[in-house]
Amino acid sequence: MPPTCSVLDFFEGGSDSCISAHTLFLCLCPTRETLVAPWCAAVSCRVWCPGVMAVPRGIEISAGQRGFKRELRSTMTDTKAWTGTTMKAFIVLALFAVAYAAPIEDDKIVGGYECRKNSVPYQVSLNSGYHFCGGSLISSTWVVSAAHCYKSRMSVRLGEHNIAVNEGTEQFINSAKVIRHPRYSSRNLDNDIMLIKLSKPATLNSYVRTVSLPSSCASSGSRCLISGWGNMSSSGSNYPDRLRCLDAPILSDSSCRSSYPGQITSNMFCAGYLEGGKDSCQGDSGGPVVCNGQLQGVVSWGYGCAQRNKPGVYAKVCNYNSWIRSTMSSN
Incomplete structure (x- = not known):
């Protein structure tokens, strides 16, 4: 019997081992028509884990583009449908990995500037x-991101604007601890927050600065x-090289819960526009939501991008001040 892989892992045929999730998803629809897409958002589509090797990309799944939500475990033979609340999730076959390497994993703001x-x-x-x-620098040695963006090792790039070129303002620092x-749950993305300790302090200047944790x-x-x-398209892939911004309001808790019945915990909030058209998207995961100069949110998940009555959902940073400070002081 193949092993039961964790939600963020997939079974690799022939080796009896689980492999870490990593990027585009190969959608297998009822018509048997396969579609390589940034997400399998259609309720009728299923995620297919082929015998070769499916590498779910970190940007959507383990690395985060804007989150995902799976309620079923995956094995090589698992073709059960994702729930209708399935979030954006990328899976890419190994043979596609090289071709899609960098750009596919980035997602951007939809309807922003x-x-x-x-x-x-x-x-x-x-x-x-x-x-x-994405992530947010909160001290010279610590970054806040989303837990679903987890990788044991990574490079943290600071002072970036155009990630496709070297502009002379960047600092590249490896992670020392992630x-x-x-209490992070990959099943419902509760407590979707993570701390990254840098291997050396960042040099703070006009290009690299910290953001304050929320006072309330x-x-x-x-x-x-x-x-x-992250992705700039709500129905396709359009990944910019330059950083995108979106001005958005925090929505009421009642509006948030009615948009996602039974899925919003006390550690989440919604922001954006119920009419759709503007939203964070795949590749934005882990990035900042800053209100009045304070880091209030971490990009976490949502249904599709910029869809009507499906605003973006964010980890509520104010609930984690104590955990953040105690973790920083003990590490």
């Missing part, structure tokens, strides 16, 4: 040969800035 260069100095890019998630919240939780209606290199 190009950020003024170096105007978001706390924004970082998590990189493992390609950008796969610490997920101890933000109220609904608060205007916030969301940023990232």
Whole structure:
């Protein structure tokens, strides 16, 4: 019998081992028509784990593009449908891995605008040969990101604007420790927060700065800035090289819960526009939601991107101040 892999792992035929999830998803629809797409959002489509090797990409799945949600475990023979609340999730066959390497794993803001260069100095890019998630610098040695972006080792890129070129403002620093919240759940993305300790302190300057942790939780209606290199398209792939920004309000808890019945915990909030058209997307995962100069949210998940009545869902950073500070002081 093949092993039962964790939600973020997939079974590799012939080796009796689980492999870590990594990027595009190969969707197998009822018509037997296969589709390589940024996500398998259609309720009728199923994720197919072929015998060769399916590498779910970190940007969507383990590395985060904007999150995903799976309620079923995956093995080589698992072809059960994802639930209708399935989030954006990328899976790519190994033979596609090289061709799609860097750009496919990045997702960007839908309906936003190009950020003024170096105007978001706390924004970082998590990189493992390609950008796969965002993050926020909260001290010279610590970064906050999403737990579903976890990789044991990564390069943290600071001072970035155009991730396709060297602009002379960048600092590339390897991770020394990557610490997920101890109560993170990959089943519903509760406690979707993670800390990354840098191998050396970042040099703080006009291009690289920290963002403050929240002094209190933000109220609904608060205007916030969301940023990232995620997908700019709600129905396809369009990944920018330059950092994108989106101004969006925090939605009421009632609106958030009615948009995702039974899926919102006390550690989550929604932000964006119920009419759709503007949202964070795949590749933005782990990135910042900053309101009044304070880090209030971490890009976590959502159904599709910029869809009506399906706003983005974010980890509520104000609930984690104690955990963040105690983890930093003990590591």
